[in-house]
Structure formats: structure tokens, C-alpha cells
Amino acid sequence: MKTHKIGIIMNGVTGRMGTNQHLIRSIKAIIDQGGVKLSDDEVIMPDPVLVGRSEAKLKALAARVGVTRVSTNLDAELAKPDNQIYFDSTLTGQRPMGVRKAIAAKKHIYCEKPTATTSKEALALADEVVAAGLKNGVVQDKLWLPGLVKLKWLIDQGFFGKILSVRGEFGYWVFTGEHEKLQRPSWNYRKEDDGGIIVDMVCHWQYVIQNLFGDIKSLTCLGATHIPQRWDEAGKPYKCTADDSAYATFELKNGVICHFNSSWDVRVDRDDLLTLQVDGTHGSAVAGLRDCKAQALAATPRCVWNPDIDSSIKYKDGWVRVPDQGFYDNAFKIQWELFLKHVVTGSAFPWSLHEGAKGVQLAEVALDSWAQRRWLDVPALK
Ligand SMILES: NC(=O)C1=CN([C@@H]2O[C@H](COP(=O)(O)OP(=O)(O)OC[C@H]3O[C@@H](n4cnc5c(N)ncnc54)[C@H](OP(=O)(O)O)[C@@H]3O)[C@@H](O)[C@H]2O)C=CC1
Numbered sequence: 001m002k003t004h005k006i007g008i009i010m011n012g013v014t015g016r017m018g019t020n021q022h023l024i025r026s027i028k029a030i031i032d033q034g035g036v037k038l039s040d041d042e043v044i045m046p047d048p049v050l051v052g053r054s055e056a057k058l059k060a061l062a063a064r065v066g067v068t069r070v071s072t073n074l075d076a077e078l079a080k081p082d083n084q085i086y087f088d089s090t091l092t093g094q095r096p097m098g099v100r101k102a103i104a105a106k107k108h109i110y111c112e113k114p115t116a117t118t119s120k121e122a123l124a125l126a127d128e129v130v131a132a133g134l135k136n137g138v139v140q141d142k143l144w145l146p147g148l149v150k151l152k153w154l155i156d157q158g159f160f161g162k163i164l165s166v167r168g169e170f171g172y173w174v175f176t177g178e179h180e181k182l183q184r185p186s187w188n189y190r191k192e193d194d195g196g197i198i199v200d201m202v203c204h205w206q207y208v209i210q211n212l213f214g215d216i217k218s219l220t221c222l223g224a225t226h227i228p229q230r231w232d233e234a235g236k237p238y239k240c241t242a243d244d245s246a247y248a249t250f251e252l253k254n255g256v257i258c259h260f261n262s263s264w265d266v267r268v269d270r271d272d273l274l275t276l277q278v279d280g281t282h283g284s285a286v287a288g289l290r291d292c293k294a295q296a297l298a299a300t301p302r303c304v305w306n307p308d309i310d311s312s313i314k315y316k317d318g319w320v321r322v323p324d325q326g327f328y329d330n331a332f333k334i335q336w337e338l339f340l341k342h343v344v345t346g347s348a349f350p351w352s353l354h355e356g357a358k359g360v361q362l363a364e365v366a367l368d369s370w371a372q373r374r375w376l377d378v379p380a381l382k
């Protein structure tokens with residue numbers, strides 16, 4: 001058996017995403033399954049080093065997960081030739097600094113979204129990594145959610161006929177922290193720390209829309225900070241300076257209209273924390289994170305508006321569940337496996353830093369639209 005051992009510097013691994021999605025559910029899960037199989041006699045085996053600023057935190061995490069290498073010295077890890085990949089899930093504002101150091105050290109780059117806080121910076125990083133001839137990628141996890149995979153399958157089959165519109169509803173109630181344990185880090189609600197739901201979520205909507213429905217021509221976005229005060233990790237009240245809700249409409253070049261509501265101030269009365277309803281001339285579907293239900297034209301009830309009587313139609317009964325097509329692995333893990341294969345074999349990996357920059361740009365245009373209170377075109381990223 002030929003084993004390609006790949007050292008991976010995991011910077012920001014002590015954070016929520018770094019620990020749960022990237023270390024435990026991706027890299028550790030890949031190690032536990034015996035690596036990424038290339039053929040019957042060839043395998044890729046990740047060898048992570050957990051990097052951060054608190055040695056105690058890193059050691060505790062390593063012991064919990066069963067990893068041996070930890071370090072608080074990023075430069076020393078970058079100097080080691082066996083560490084071939086630099087992965088970054090630190091705070092968004094920290095990302096360009098770490099990525100640039102790793103480019104200088106000739107490491108392949110994989111990182112969380114958003115890749116930077118401005119499109120200028122995101123594009124510069126994308127250009128620098130290409131100029132250095134390094135493989136690179138950005139997390140676009142929603143593409144591998146089972147619900148969205150099923151939706152894509154319906155699109156590819158032509159189930160919808162002509163797609164007319166898409167309604168994305170994302171969000172849940174995030175407790176203020178006054179009386180409850182925090183669900184999300186407090187920096188998410190402070191603009192000065194690169195927080196805000198537009199920066200956080202619009203980059204997801206960019207790649208979801210582009211990959212499933214088409215290229216975005218223009219948008220309008222209204223943001224809001226509905227909750228002006230929250231309580232931080234230390235239980236101290238702070239002023240919320242970042243948007244916690246966004247109401248955005250995207251017009252695509254092919255005429256499809258997509259409207260996405262994103263909010264941390266809504267209570268959930270839907271099948272999932274993210275639902276996407278797609279309506280087309282021949283059918284409709286509603287995808288959640290894992291499931292997807294569909295209604296074909298032939299099964300569409302004849303609705304008649306009459307608020308004076310109870311409806312004889314049970315609207316929710318007219319949908320069928322799109323069946324599973326096999327086992328759906330963790331979305332982050334699937335993308336990690338594809339990236340590792342890309343690094344070792346050169347296989348295709350289109351989810352590059354350049355693609356990530358498009359997400360940063362869309363969030364930037366959305367913020368501008370909100371500030372200017374008008375529709376804005378989304379220029380092609382050079
Ligand atoms: N793809 C997706 O679905 C999601 C992506 N994200 C993205 O992932 C990134 C991390 O988010 P999340 O895990 O929620 O954040 P956390 O606050 O939980 O984690 C932040 C990480 O960055 C480290 N860090 C914080 N400040 C500094 C600093 N000054 N210098 C160096 N390291 C620092 C922290 O280290 P320490 O432990 O020492 O404090 C920690 O490891 C963000 O860019 C976010 O946009 C977030 C949520 C979902």
C-alpha cells in the first residue's frame with residue numbers, strides 16, 4: 001500500500017468551525033476511516049498539526065481528539081517541508097495574514113469563508129496564490145448538503161421546466177446571552193470585529209446561486225440590526241454594531257429571481273434552519289439541509305382564494321419526499337477529501353480562492369446596496 005502522508009497546518013482549530021467541522025468531523029474522521037482511498041493500493045493520510053495561540057487549549061483538544069502534534073509557533077510549522085497544506089479557520093480579519101505567510105512558505109492553501117473582509121483583499125490573495133503556483137480552495141460546504149444535492153439532481157433532470165424563482169429562508173433565534181448560554185461567538189455582532197450576517201451568509205448565497213441557478217446580474221439588500229444589545233462570553237453587555245438580519249433579492253442573468261432572508265432574530269416554523277423553495281413551470285421543490293420535497297405540475301392543487309371558509313386542501317400533503325440516493329457524508333469532509341485528492345493527484349477542484357472572492361464581492365455589493373438604498377449591478381470579478 002502506498003501512503004501519501006500530508007502534513008496539514010490547522011490554524012484556528014480551537015474555534016467552533018475548526019474543532020467541530022474541520023478537525024473532528026473531517027480530518028479525524030478521514031484518519032479513522034483509513035485515509036482517502038485513491039485506489040486499492042494507494043491512500044492519502046492527513047497528518048494534522050493543531051496551531052493556535054493557547055497551548056493549553058491546543059493540548060486539551062489534541063488529547064480529546066487523539067492527535068499528537070500541536071504548536072503555538074506558526075512560523076516554525078510553516079518552515080517544515082512535510083506540512084504541505086495550510087488551513088485557516090481563524091477569525092475572518094486574521095485570514096489574509098496567515099494565508100500570505102503560508103503562500104510565502106509555498107504551502108497549498110485551503111480556508112474558511114469569507115476569505116477576506118474586502119473583495120480587493122480577497123482577489124489579491126487569489127492572485128498571489130495562483131502566481132505562486134499553489135493549489136488552493138475555499139470552503140463552500142452548502143454544495144454538499146444532502147438537501148441541496150437532491151435539489152441539484154432535480155434541476156439536472158429538468159424537473160422544474162423553466163425555473164422562475166427561488167426563495168431562501170435562513171435563520172433561527174440566537175439568544176442575546178443575557179440569561180442564556182451563547183450559541184455563537186459575540187464577535188459575530190460587532191462590525192469592528194468583522195461580524196455581521198451579510199458578510200457571513202451572502203458569500204454562501206453567492207456560490208449556492210451560481211452553482212444551482214445561474215450567474216447574478218444585480219441585487220438589492222436591506223440589512224438591519226434588530227437587537228441593539230447582546231451579552232458577551234464574559235457576560236458583559238455590549239452594543240451590537242453589525243447587521244443581524246438581511247433581506248436580499250438577486251436578479252440572475254437568465255431572468256430567475258432569488259430572494260434570501262437571513263436572520264438571527266427569527267423563530268423557526270419551517271422544516272429546517274435553511275430552506276430553499278424553487279418554483280418552475282413544471283414543478284416546485286423545497287430543500288432543507290438534509291431533505292427535499294417536490295410537487296410536480298400534475299400534482300399541483302387548484303387553489304382558490306376564499307378566507308371565509310377553512311381550506312379543503314391540505315397544502316402540505318401535496319408534496320413527495322425526494323428519495324435518498326445513497327449515503328450522504330458530512331459536507332465539510334467531502335470537500336476536504338476532494339481538496340486532498342486535488343493536492344496529491346491534481347484532480348479538478350473548482351472551488352478556488354478566486355471563487356471565494358466572488359462571495360466576498362457579493363457581500364460587499366450587498367452592503368453598498370443597503371447603504372445607498374438602491375439596486376446595484378454585480379460586476380464581473382476580473
Ligand atoms: N462554512 C461555514 O459554515 C462557517 C464558516 N465560518 C467562518 O469560520 C471562521 C471562524 O468562525 P468560528 O469558528 O465561528 O469562530 P470562533 O470565534 O469560534 O473561532 C475563532 C478562531 O480564531 C482564533 N482567533 C481568534 N482571535 C484570534 C487572533 N487575534 N489571532 C489568532 N487567532 C485568533 C481563535 O483562537 P482561540 O481559541 O485561541 O480564541 C479560534 O481558533 C470565520 O471566518 C467564519 O466566517 C463560521 C461559521 C460557519
Ligand SMILES: O=C1CO[C@H](CO)[C@@H](O)[C@@H]1O
Nearest residue numbers: 142171184200201204264
Ligand atoms: O453556514 C453557516 C451556518 O450558519 C451560520 C450563521 O448562523 C454561519 O456562520 C455559517 O457560515
